[in-house]
Amino acid sequence: MTVPATSDPADTRTAEPDGWLGWLTTTDHKRIGLLTLATSVVLLFLMGILALIMRGQLAQPGEDLIDAHTYNQVFTIHGSGMIYLVMTPFAIGLGVYLVPLQVGAPALATPRTTLLGYWLYVLGALSMLCGFAIPSGAARSGWFSYPPLADSDYSPGAGPDLWVIGVAMSAIGILLMAWAVLWTVLRKRAIGMTMLRLPVFSWSMVVTCLMVLGAFPSLLAALVLLALGRGDPAIFDSNVWNIGYQHLFWFYGHPVVYVMFFPYLAAVAEVLAVFCGRRFFGYKATVLSLLVFAALSMSVWGHHMFTTGQASNDYYSLTSILLTVPAGAEYFGMLGTLVGGRIVFRTPMLFALAFIPQFLIGGLTGIMTGTPVIDYHVTDSYFIVAHFHYTLFAGSAFGLFAAVYYWFPKVTGVMLDERLGKIHFWLLVVGANLTFLPMFGLGYKGMPRRVNTYSSVDGFGLLNLLASCGAAVLAAGMIVFAVNILRSLLRRRRGGLAPMPDNPWNAHTLEWATSSPPPPENFTPDRPLPPITSNAPLLDLPMAQKEAEGANPGKTAQPGEPAGPAERSGL
Amino acid sequence: MNKHLAYGVVAFWGLLNGLSLSVLAIYGEASMVYWLWGGVVALLELVAFTVWLSSWRGSDQHANYRVTARTGAPALPAAIAVLLAGLSFAYGFWLLIVSLPLLAIALGMAAMPGLAGKDV
Ligand code: HEM
Ligand SMILES: [Cu+2]
Numbered sequence: 001m002t003v004p005a006t007s008d009p010a011d012t013r014t015a016e017p018d019g020w021l022g023w024l025t026t027t028d029h030k031r032i033g034l035l036t037l038a039t040s041v042v043l044l045f046l047m048g049i050l051a052l053i054m055r056g057q058l059a060q061p062g063e064d065l066i067d068a069h070t071y072n073q074v075f076t077i078h079g080s081g082m083i084y085l086v087m088t089p090f091a092i093g094l095g096v097y098l099v100p101l102q103v104g105a106p107a108l109a110t111p112r113t114t115l116l117g118y119w120l121y122v123l124g125a126l127s128m129l130c131g132f133a134i135p136s137g138a139a140r141s142g143w144f145s146y147p148p149l150a151d152s153d154y155s156p157g158a159g160p161d162l163w164v165i166g167v168a169m170s171a172i173g174i175l176l177m178a179w180a181v182l183w184t185v186l187r188k189r190a191i192g193m194t195m196l197r198l199p200v201f202s203w204s205m206v207v208t209c210l211m212v213l214g215a216f217p218s219l220l221a222a223l224v225l226l227a228l229g230r231g232d233p234a235i236f237d238s239n240v241w242n243i244g245y246q247h248l249f250w251f252y253g254h255p256v257v258y259v260m261f262f263p264y265l266a267a268v269a270e271v272l273a274v275f276c277g278r279r280f281f282g283y284k285a286t287v288l289s290l291l292v293f294a295a296l297s298m299s300v301w302g303h304h305m306f307t308t309g310q311a312s313n314d315y316y317s318l319t320s321i322l323l324t325v326p327a328g329a330e331y332f333g334m335l336g337t338l339v340g341g342r343i344v345f346r347t348p349m350l351f352a353l354a355f356i357p358q359f360l361i362g363g364l365t366g367i368m369t370g371t372p373v374i375d376y377h378v379t380d381s382y383f384i385v386a387h388f389h390y391t392l393f394a395g396s397a398f399g400l401f402a403a404v405y406y407w408f409p410k411v412t413g414v415m416l417d418e419r420l421g422k423i424h425f426w427l428l429v430v431g432a433n434l435t436f437l438p439m440f441g442l443g444y445k446g447m448p449r450r451v452n453t454y455s456s457v458d459g460f461g462l463l464n465l466l467a468s469c470g471a472a473v474l475a476a477g478m479i480v481f482a483v484n485i486l487r488s489l490l491r492r493r494r495g496g497l498a499p500m501p502d503n504p505w506n507a508h509t510l511e512w513a514t515s516s517p518p519p520p521e522n523f524t525p526d527r528p529l530p531p532i533t534s535n536a537p538l539l540d541l542p543m544a545q546k547e548a549e550g551a552n553p554g555k556t557a558q559p560g561e562p563a564g565p566a567e568r569s570g571l
Numbered sequence: 572m573n574k575h576l577a578y579g580v581v582a583f584w585g586l587l588n589g590l591s592l593s594v595l596a597i598y599g600e601a602s603m604v605y606w607l608w609g610g611v612v613a614l615l616e617l618v619a620f621t622v623w624l625s626s627w628r629g630s631d632q633h634a635n636y637r638v639t640a641r642t643g644a645p646a647l648p649a650a651i652a653v654l655l656a657g658l659s660f661a662y663g664f665w666l667l668i669v670s671l672p673l674l675a676i677a678l679g680m681a682a683m684p685g686l687a688g689k690d691v
Contacts, residue, residue: 025644112681115643119650127654161661169653186577186622187629195576210584213618214611227660244603251607291580295587299595315598319591
């Protein structure tokens with residue numbers, strides 16, 4: 001049952017200070033979300049430059065572009081940066097921007113702690129990167145920094161300390177943001193927006209935030225343990241704490257892979273539905289399988305510890321393989337949406353379409369490594385590097401680009417250029433596969449990960465050269481992407497762009513019902529919330545309007561339909 | 572029915588975790604794993620309870636159309652204070668002399684209603 005609308009006399013919308021001060025102190029979820037998204041995209045470019053340095057070093061056997069000590073820092077900050085500072089914050093940032101709009105709320109539940117979360121993330125990123133500026137260098141024990149390697153005996157200097165501080169701060173920041181997004185979906189929905197009318201993206205944020213709540217505290221515990229060990233390395237003389245660290249870390253480390261997956265999967269799902277001009281296929285089954293998928297993903301962490309011989313391998317390989325069931329359901333939903341849709345091949349749709357097979361390669365090789373017999377052969381090799389770059393780059397990052405092209409007009413009021421978008425897309429498809437496919441072969445042939453060079457007798461030269469050529473293609477693609485964004489923003493500033501409709505894609509969800517970019521309070525008397533009759537309210541609109549004219553009484557209307565917009569906004 | 576769904580989702584998800592945990596118990600694991608995961612299940616049920624409490628007190632969906640009147644100005648000083656506290660662990664605890672007062676100022680600012688700026 002819904003409650004009747006009451007107007008709120010205490011509407012005290014604050015004018016935020018103008019200019020940059022207004023941005024730094026904002027409580028508008030759109031501004032906080034945009035800051036988060038922009039920061040993580042800038043970091044994506046920086047971490048990409050580190051990747052190029054590595055691919056330069058590895059292109060030929062026996063190169064010495066950078067020495068081993070530097071190489072260790074570069075892969076550590078590249079991997080840590082991509083995970084802690086790019087893919088996770090971007091996913092949560094999308095939620096911060098979109099969820100209130102999608103559920104028809106004017107604001108986030110706890111905007112001030114969300115802003116605090118953003119600043120913790122930014123300062124944490126700075127702390128981590130500052131490692132490069134100190135004489136002993138940045139952290140160098142990999143993105144999971146196992147002790148005893150990461151303790152102060154084996155990794156002396158302040159760089160690893162800065163890494164611990166940075167990771168901890170960004171993790172706390174993400175926790176604060178995730179709490180706000182979760183509470184907004186659960187408790188701030190507009191009238192008519194029942195849980196089973198939430199868009200797929202908002203549902204993905206529910207499960208994502210639940211995983212953050214369940215898993216991130218464990219990362220903080222691992223970091224505290226590591227910090228203690230950096231104070232007194234004798235702690236790690238005991239195996240209990242070495243294995244204990246691995247449990248604590250991977251209890252976070254596997255679920256976070258899904259934190260970096262579900263929001264992008266759901267962005268792809270929305271793009272697929274919109275560019276097929278139809279509802280997402282199997283909505284309820286998809287929602288249920290998301291919940292099961294996320295819960296199951298909390299139980300597989302031990303597959304990262306198979307080769308320690310100190311984890312219950314049978315259990316973790318069972319649960320890892322079970323993941324194929326809900327994953328299959330998601331894929332079924334996506335393919336079902338495509339079949340019979342009238343597909344429109346715009347840039348967001350291209351990225352969404354490529355996501356499907358490319359993520360599948362990452363997912364299937366994940367099932368392989370989730371099988372101990374195979375994992376014993378490929379662990380710590382380039383096979384693993386290939387596997388997680390297929391999930392994270394060829395998968396999630398393609399979802400990220402689909403999201404950028406799709407929501408850019410919503411956020412800025414201008415479109416990105418289609419032609420440049422398509423060039424970006426094709427360069428990325430070619431580049432990603434050319435870079436990461438050879439790595440499967442390298443790993444299978446025995447090239448270990450985290451090595452700064454190899455010998456010409458190893459026979460790794462050709463595949464490494466191909467991978468490095470792929471990296472150059474990726475770099476070209478990313479330059480096109482940067483040009484596209486800057487060009488659109490510059491044109492917007494100069495004016496002279498043809499006016500864009502508020503809903504240029506004929507999208508289905510509430511964020512497209514308001515103006516682009518949306519006003520501070522999201523929905524206003526001129527741009528009121530439409531009736532919310534399903535998980536695709538804008539697709540219902542013609543029908544609902546017909547109904548208002550009396551054509552189909554009672555078919556979709558809910559008791560207590562939203563009251564007049566003027567009353568609701570209290571303006 | 573829908574009023575129950577929101578907290579039910581959280582509770583259900585926590586229980587799914589409890590289910591996997593009990594299957595793990597059949598296989599056996601280090602005792603710290605039980606504490607860790609068991610603690611997480613408890614935390615999730617606590618969250619579910621909080622959601623239930625809040626929806627029991629208020630409406631399920633919202634008609635109140637209100638955005639906050641309070642500034643986010645304290646956020647940046649608070650974050651700097653946290654950074655300094657973290658750095659004190661690498662560079663010496665004297666940094667707390669800067670961090671703690673800054674945190675106090677940020678909390679003070681956060682508590683003050685008057686900083687909200689002008690209404691429109
Ligand atoms: C969203 C994009 C990406 C993500 C999330 C990501 C993530 C990671 C992670 C987690 C690591 C492991 C670091 C460690 O061992 O501690 C890594 C290593 C690496 N990545 Fe990426 N990466 C991304 C993009 C790229 C791109 C575009 C390239 C190539 C152009 C690349 C090349 C490498 C290389 C060469 C390594 C080092 C492998 C080693 O020495 O073990 N990555 N990446
Ligand atoms: Cu995993």
